[in-house]
Amino acid sequence: MTTAADYSEKIPNNVSLHEDRRLQRALEAWQPNFLTWWDAMGPALPTQDVYLRTAINVGREGWAQFGFVPMRDYRWGIFLAERDPGRVVGFGEHKGDPVWDKVPGEYRAELQRLIVIQGDTEPASVEQQRNLGATAPSLYDLRNLFQVNVEEGRHLWAMVYLLHAYFGREGRDEADELLARSSGSLESPRILGAFNEQTSDWLSFYMFTYFTDRDGKFQLGTLKESSFDPLSRTAEFMLKEEAHHMMVGTTGIDRIVERTARVMVENDTDDVTGHGAIPVDMLQKYLNFHYSVSLDLFGGETSTNVANYYTAGLKGRWLEDRRRDDHKLTSDAIMVDALIEDAATGERSIGQTEVAAVTGLNTDLRREYIADCTGGVNRWNKILEGAGLPQRLRLPHVAFNRRVGAFAGIEATPDGEMLPANEWQRREGEWLPTDVDKTYVRSLMRPVHERGKIAAWIAPPRHGINGKPFDYDYVHLV
Ligand SMILES: [Fe+2]
Numbered sequence: 001m002t003t004a005a006d007y008s009e010k011i012p013n014n015v016s017l018h019e020d021r022r023l024q025r026a027l028e029a030w031q032p033n034f035l036t037w038w039d040a041m042g043p044a045l046p047t048q049d050v051y052l053r054t055a056i057n058v059g060r061e062g063w064a065q066f067g068f069v070p071m072r073d074y075r076w077g078i079f080l081a082e083r084d085p086g087r088v089v090g091f092g093e094h095k096g097d098p099v100w101d102k103v104p105g106e107y108r109a110e111l112q113r114l115i116v117i118q119g120d121t122e123p124a125s126v127e128q129q130r131n132l133g134a135t136a137p138s139l140y141d142l143r144n145l146f147q148v149n150v151e152e153g154r155h156l157w158a159m160v161y162l163l164h165a166y167f168g169r170e171g172r173d174e175a176d177e178l179l180a181r182s183s184g185s186l187e188s189p190r191i192l193g194a195f196n197e198q199t200s201d202w203l204s205f206y207m208f209t210y211f212t213d214r215d216g217k218f219q220l221g222t223l224k225e226s227s228f229d230p231l232s233r234t235a236e237f238m239l240k241e242e243a244h245h246m247m248v249g250t251t252g253i254d255r256i257v258e259r260t261a262r263v264m265v266e267n268d269t270d271d272v273t274g275h276g277a278i279p280v281d282m283l284q285k286y287l288n289f290h291y292s293v294s295l296d297l298f299g300g301e302t303s304t305n306v307a308n309y310y311t312a313g314l315k316g317r318w319l320e321d322r323r324r325d326d327h328k329l330t331s332d333a334i335m336v337d338a339l340i341e342d343a344a345t346g347e348r349s350i351g352q353t354e355v356a357a358v359t360g361l362n363t364d365l366r367r368e369y370i371a372d373c374t375g376g377v378n379r380w381n382k383i384l385e386g387a388g389l390p391q392r393l394r395l396p397h398v399a400f401n402r403r404v405g406a407f408a409g410i411e412a413t414p415d416g417e418m419l420p421a422n423e424w425q426r427r428e429g430e431w432l433p434t435d436v437d438k439t440y441v442r443s444l445m446r447p448v449h450e451r452g453k454i455a456a457w458i459a460p461p462r463h464g465i466n467g468k469p470f471d472y473d474y475v476h477l478v
């Protein structure tokens with residue numbers, strides 16, 4: 001059975017909010033603060049309305065509707081996926097018990113922390129993307145940017161709902177803090193490093209939605225396994241929206257590669273900068289950057305915190321139910337990336353070491369993520385191959401440009417060769433975007449806000465949104 005959203009309420013929801021007056025009032029009190037934040041930190045480009053998807057329901061008949069909406073009036077609703085009444089804990093020491101409808105006192109602090117960390121990334125990405133509207137390559141792309149923005153806003157709502165509904169006063173304070181921190185701020189930055197980086201151009205935006213939003217997909221995948229059922233159902237619903245964010249990143253890079261390949265072939269040159277396209281080696285540098293900072297989001301190779309989360313049943317593995325083991329991991333081992341020190345010489349090298357599987361869960365999740373990222377690289381290489389070009393993109397080595405985990409203290413090339421720090425600094429510009437590269441990419445970022453037109457550095461999409469053509473008037477500017 002599904003519960004339809006009540007759009008007569010201030011906050012559309014399928015959690016029977018009207019039955020809990022206290023909770024409803026708390027959320028209604030938070031809502032104006034959210035709107036103040038949205039006005040100050042959300043999309044800066046003024047618009048009349050935008051062709052947006054709005055989540056309205058759960059269940060088989062479809063969960064969203066499309067239509068023109070003034071962005072400020074977007075209905076940020078609270079939706080949980082349908083309850084599975086027979087659901088049991090799938091892993092850890094409580095495996096087989098009924099899942100929890102309330103927060104067990106013993107896990108309160110840990111669950112709150114997990115929700116706050118996830119919640120913090122949602123408004124962060126909106127802040128990072130705030131100024132992109134001014135340089136959108138087409139109305140289609142502009143609409144997709146805004147779609148991602150409003151849905152990250154809804155993901156914030158989703159986490160704030162859990163904080164308000166299940167964590168009392170502390171939860172309400174944390175919900176306020178989610179609006180008080182801000183991306184890149186010196187005094188009060190966002191919690192995770194990658195969410196304090198700037199997304200100042202559209203190449204970065206597509207790399208971000210491919211690599212960094214994909215981290216979100218994997219984190220949500222682990223929360224979907226949670227024994228705390230409201231968190232699980234919330235994450236499951238969020239994953240529906242995340243699929244579109246993945247699509248924006250994947251096809252965004254597809255289209256850039258397609259355009260670059262075409263200009264290369266037509267002009268018989270690798271240096272496409274004279275033709276307003278982005279060279280393959282520059283794409284590789286942006287890829288290297290976004291991939292490596294996203295790898296950091298998975299944390300250290302080993303973590304006793306994460307081991308405890310798993311054993312307690314708070315956070316599972318990616319596709320937990322497809323794993324063929326005991327789902328407790330009490331006697332399993334895993335090889336994790338490590339810096340190996342030679343006992344005799346003291347020399348360090350990049351290698352692996354065996355640890356208890358339960359402490360290596362960050363590595364497990366990072367590897368699932370890396371395998372997923374490979375899919376995009378293969379797609380983009382097929383485009384190059386199809387154009388008859390020898391260039392290929394690739395994922396750099398896991399030790400490249402890392403600031404978190406076993407390789408944080410060393411420097412390595414994209415091939416995984418260790419380098420002294422001064423040597424690495426001297427050659428950094430071969431692998432990461434230089435100021436010259438960034439200036440060039442930014443110079444291409446001129447707005448194309450005319451219906452059916454597109455910038456010269458990117459190919460048009462194959463399909464529009466919701467069956468509409470590419471040249472649809474997806475956004476009405478002021
Ligand atoms: Fe999100």
Ligand SMILES: [Fe+2]
Binds near residue numbers: 152213216242245
């Ligand atoms: Fe997302």
